[in-house]
Amino acid sequence: MVKAIERTGIPVVHICTVVPISQTVGANRIVPAVAIPYPLGNPLVDAVEEKKLRRAIVDKALEALTIEIDSQTVFER
Numbered sequence: 001m002v003k004a005i006e007r008t009g010i011p012v013v014h015i016c017t018v019v020p021i022s023q024t025v026g027a028n029r030i031v032p033a034v035a036i037p038y039p040l041g042n043p044l045v046d047a048v049e050e051k052k053l054r055r056a057i058v059d060k061a062l063e064a065l066t067i068e069i070d071s072q073t074v075f076e077r
Contacts, residue, residue, distance in 0.1 A: 002027045015033050015040070029067075040058075
């Protein structure tokens with residue numbers, strides 16, 4: 001789906017828990033998430049810390065949308 005959307009000229013960021021799978025399916029902008037059961041959170045931390053974590057992932061994804069790339073790129077937090 002990511003590649004089909006990008007073919008129309010719309011940049012896409014794939015937030016994922018397993019980066020090699022995203023690379024295999026051809027995602028161009030990849031932002032690693034936390035863990036498979038909780039990609040955008042961590043139930044082991046308090047609510048304030050979890051919100052900071054979620055915000056950092058989403059901010060990194062938004063930043064990735066603004067960067068021109070010419071090959072698959074993993075945007076680490």
